[in-house]
Amino acid sequence: MTSLAAELEQILGPKGWLAGDDAAPYSRDWLNRYGETPLGVARPGSTEEVSQVVAACQEAGVSITPQGGNTSLCGGAVSGRSGGVILSLSRMNAIGDVDRAAGTIVVEAGTVLARLHDHVEAQDLIFPMHLGAEGSAQIGGLIGTNAGGSHALRYGMMQDLVVGMEVVLADGTVWDGLRAVQKDNAGYQLRRLFCGAEGTLGIVTRAVLKLYPAPKQKATALLALPDIQTLVDYGTYLRGDAGEFISGLEFFCDLGLDLALRHVDGMEFPLESRSPFYLLVELTTSSAMVPLDEILEGALTVGMENGQVTDGALAMSEAQRAAFWRLREEQPEGQRLEGAQLKHDISVPPGKLASFLSEGAEVCEGILPGVRINPFGHLGDGNVHYNLSPADGQTDFGDKAKEFAEELGALASRLQGSFAAEHGLGRSKIALADHLRSATERDLMVQIKAAVDPKQIMNPGVVLKG
Template sequence: MTDPAAALAQMLGPKGWLSGEEAEPYRQDWLKRYGIAPLGVARPISTAQVAEIVTLCCDAGMNVVPQGGNTGLCGGAVVERAGGIILSLSRMAAIGEPDAASGSVVVDAGVILSALHDALAPHGLVFPMHLGAEGSARIGGLIGTNAGGSHALRHGMMQNLVLGLEVVLPDGSIWNGLRAVQKDNAGYQLRKLFCGAEGTLGVVTRAVLKLSPAPKQRATALLTLGDSAAAVAFGTYLRGEAGEFLTGLEFFCDFGLSLALKHLPGLSFPLESRGDVHVLVELTSSSTRVQLDDILASALEWGMERGLILDGALAMSDAQRAHFWRLREEQPEGQRLEGEQLKHDISVPVGRIAEFIDKGQALCQGILPGVRINPFGHLGDGNIHYNLSPPQGEADFAGKAPEIAQALAALATEMAGSFAAEHGLGRAKIVLADRNRSPVERDLMARLKHALDPLNTMNPGVIIANPSGKKNFPMNGIS
């Protein structure tokens, strides 16, 4: 039998097959917690080449790990089993001509999100997905992780923005589902199944994405509020009175603000008063006949009259707007620079955010007194990045990380929420999934994985640790 690495090298050429030192930049995940040296990195230039690679690996019993921009936080895009290869679609980055009349565009999976934003700008169209990593995250990875981000409250997650897909399946066959319509009920919703599958069911190679008209106006405010209950109350009012325009509703707390101001030179806080919670509101409209500034100002007035809003400023320029957003988006970086940290990606129903923050604090302090809690994220859809720094003066979490993670996961679960809101399970959260989701649910997922990837070629060990375990597949097919 031919050496599979040699066969891949020959198939793909020197630009298409990286090994040794050249493969090193692909080895570890973003948080540097996972990853062994891959056999190599395949960088195909076409769907046909992807299919050839997957077929070869399937035949050779090698595992294939698709990697997009490698900005994921759960270790789902690096090799952990010897002999695996990384599949990077970075050379497949074509953006089709947008169909303005229909509001869609066909893109390769290797397209970087911000490159798509730039390409659409001259057409008066937007792809309304925004997140901190947009300068490096690729469409394929965003689909694989069903990314959410800061505009999801209005436009939904990737699964709401994907009309059609092309996927290379684990056996090397190509599924062409590149349709460009919302309404397609010809059988199971395959396009949804691949959103969030983290490359375990196949490799997304192309997508038809849904576009929106570009906003013609924008109104942004930065606010100080007394506590998270006030933030929730104001958010509820905003969704009712300005829901059609509400594109961003983000929050961060004063501890997170302190860390960002301490560690990031040039960052400043423009309001006079600080409070427990800071909120960023952004309204946008593609209509010129809407008085967006008035609508925002009137909502702020409502909040101030009721004592919910303690201080606030409207962005008077794009530079100021960008500065407001930076205060929110630098939250992870500020905390990273403070030292050790624990990240939790929680969602709860939006009306219960304050309750989660209060109960979560009691739980965390009970487990590790003095732990410093930094909740921030998406007030508009209940997604809290509930991150922790060690107690002041401590370097780490005294071995309490798993206990804290489980306590928060159980709380989110009890509140009809999720412990894996927008970052996925990857490898990092399989233990939480096994503990907090029912055996019935975990078995359903194992069955899906086994049905589409019976040889466990695609990204093994992600989402499902053991898809062909006896527990999941008794001989009579019924469990």
């Protein structure tokens, strides 16, 4: 046992320090692409223990990688160096009392998102962050990656939902930024900086989160639309006419529908005819007095009368609503079960979605003729999960993965969008980032990283080259 391992076991006790085979379940990312064998896994039970672990690692010059639910799609939560320490926040999962007047709650970083949902929904409140991994993703990881998800159009990303935080810095010092107010201009917006830093500037241990009143009504529709520009135009109309109420504006295409229906059990398609594109619209309101169904029906009628919407169904029950959402949510699973895939997490201004899809298709066809393109995602914020399956009869993409990522990322950048919309950079997108972002932008990040973590022990090799 190294002296650092012995020291960490001393700090954390036997249940707080896992090594050898016990550490194995934490060692690799869930796509099984990244993760060197760590020295061990530290499982602190308190901020004080996190602080001691970080200070010991700093002293020993050993890297620390914080890990939440380990659902990163970019390899951000496993060690890039053999002998690094993984810091799992799972034991720190306390949920504090709701402050109803402020609309806030304090939680520890290891709290699983779905558990927080249940906790606050029992009190007629919501924490409006929803994404596929919510059954395992933890608050600390969601903050570290600045998670987005399907409600970001209305409620913002994680950076918009965190009003205060506690962070253990690279030397073990604890920054107490647990303020519980929206307005705090006493200097730099540090909590915004730590949000999205993927554990490279410090380890978030607790956070004050914003809550919203639970909806008293929901109205959900699945619509068919003939092409992407019509989809965008209809979305723009909805945002003008039902702006306050839109809590979901999700799209997918017919290839994605086909894959989901073929591969995933228990899926039902509620419309009479197939169409190039589909739009899931969900309106919610916390007022009992809003004629929400009529508003959605009215919008649907407008769309049908002017030919934008070719078919549509309103959810008449909770079960139907869930079935509509499954069509969207099982898009990744349908594609995964089809075989090899390439995932790209792009965002472009919604008005440029049509350009992105048409130019993107040309780019893809140029790189690998016949490659099948399955774009789906969040219309309201222009976030496209632009996923590829091999051409019919093919089983892989040859050596073209990098070319796809670079060309599609460059196209998104040209359209004032982002090549890394909501999944972060992790380890997997650093080379891409260095290719696509300006040296000025990278240097700014390098300067900030060097200032806050001079020994480069905080999750090195994530966000920036290690």
